[in-house]
Amino acid sequence: MNAIEVRGISQSFLQKEVLNNISFEIQKGEIFGLLGPSGAGKTTLINIIIGQIKPNNGKTFVLGKNSLELSRKDYTQLGLVLDQLGLYERLSCMDNLQLYASLYQLEKSKIEEALKYVQLFDDRKKTVNELSKGMKQRLIIARAIMHHPQVLFLDEPTSGLDPATTLKIHELLLELKKQGTAIFLTTHNMEEASSLCDRVALLNEGHIIECDTPVAICSRYNQLNTVTITTKDHHQYTIQNNKENAKVLFEEMQTENILSIHSSEPTLGSVFISLTGRELI
Numbered sequence: 148m149n150a151i152e153v154r155g156i157s158q159s160f161l162q163k164e165v166l167n168n169i170s171f172e173i174q175k176g177e178i179f180g181l182l183g184p185s186g187a188g189k190t191t192l193i194n195i196i197i198g199q200i201k202p203n204n205g206k207t208f209v210l211g212k213n214s215l216e217l218s219r220k221d222y223t224q225l226g227l228v229l230d231q232l233g234l235y236e237r238l239s240c241m242d243n244l245q246l247y248a249s250l251y252q253l254e255k256s257k258i259e260e261a262l263k264y265v266q267l268f269d270d271r272k273k274t275v276n277e278l279s280k281g282m283k284q285r286l287i288i289a290r291a292i293m294h295h296p297q298v299l300f301l302d303e304p305t306s307g308l309d310p311a312t313t314l315k316i317h318e319l320l321l322e323l324k325k326q327g328t329a330i331f332l333t334t335h336n337m338e339e340a341s342s343l344c345d346r347v348a349l350l351n352e353g354h355i356i357e358c359d360t361p362v363a364i365c366s367r368y369n370q371l372n373t374v375t376i377t378t379k380d381h382h383q384y385t386i387q388n389n390k391e392n393a394k395v396l397f398e399e400m401q402t403e404n405i406l407s408i409h410s411s412e413p414t415l416g417s418v419f420i421s422l423t424g425r426e427l428i
């Protein structure tokens with residue numbers, strides 16, 4: 148059974164089409180990234196999958212169940228990291244989690260376990276307004292995972308965080324993946340997607356324009372593989388890294404006039420730009 152299944156989803160708001168015939172599936176233990184620029188419809192798709200928006204067309208399933216028929220019990224299998232809202236600023240980390248734990252009827256040990264997991268146990272008595280942005284985000288992740296959900300949704304989980312906190316969050320997500328959690332995340336950050344996700348979908352103007360492993364997508368766009376040559380007389384030019392240009396490169400090398408040669412492989416970011424003419428911001 149797929150953890151998440153999205154079948155032919157289309158959605159418009161005020162006659163503006165946001166999602167057009169979107170389909171994909173996510174397995175247990177898989178990290179799947181949805182990449183797209185601001186306003187591409189990423190949050191809308193999460194809301195459809197968790198049954199909070201009824202789509203104009205198509206169906207989504209979570210753990211085999213139609214999203215529009217999820218019961219209260221089904222929701223206990225899901226974890227959500229949707230934004231930084233929903234924390235009580237003047238309550239401690241512990242108290243914030245305790246409020247949620249009572250909804251799930253979790254024992255205190257589960258809260259402590261989650262706080263340790265995100266490395267906030269020593270700060271458990273601090274109030275939320277004393278936490279940094281990265282600590283708040285880790286608290287939200289603790290809240291989303293303390294009941295051990297089978298499916299975790301994260302909307303821009305590391306947006307605006309420093310590289311060290313981002314790395315910590317990536318390690319946490321990889322650990323959850325190892326335990327079999329299916330993880331669906333949205334991001335603008337193609338480096339995050341490349342290093343973290345098993346598969347990614349590139350979303351542009353309502354359509355999925357690519358969906359595969361980051362390596363497979365990048366290797367499909369080998370024409371973006373280039374070589375930049377700088378000569379000793381400070382002339383610089385970039386050519387495609389292909390068979391035909393190997394001859395040009397060889398001839399240039401024989402002149403002994405080369406200062407440096409840099410090769411540049413396609414990245415998800417450069418693929419996205421070449422396909423859409425726009426950056427992932």
Ligand SMILES: Nc1ncnc2c1ncn2[C@@H]1O[C@H](COP(=O)(O)OP(=O)(O)OP(=O)(O)O)[C@@H](O)[C@H]1O
Binds near residue numbers: 183189
């Ligand atoms: N309830 C709504 N009513 C009208 N328009 C909406 C509604 N929800 C979303 N939209 C519009 O749908 C489009 C997609 O919004 P969405 O929040 O899904 O994008 P996003 O990809 O998550 O963007 P970001 O990366 O900036 O969070 C936007 O143009 C937004 O204004």
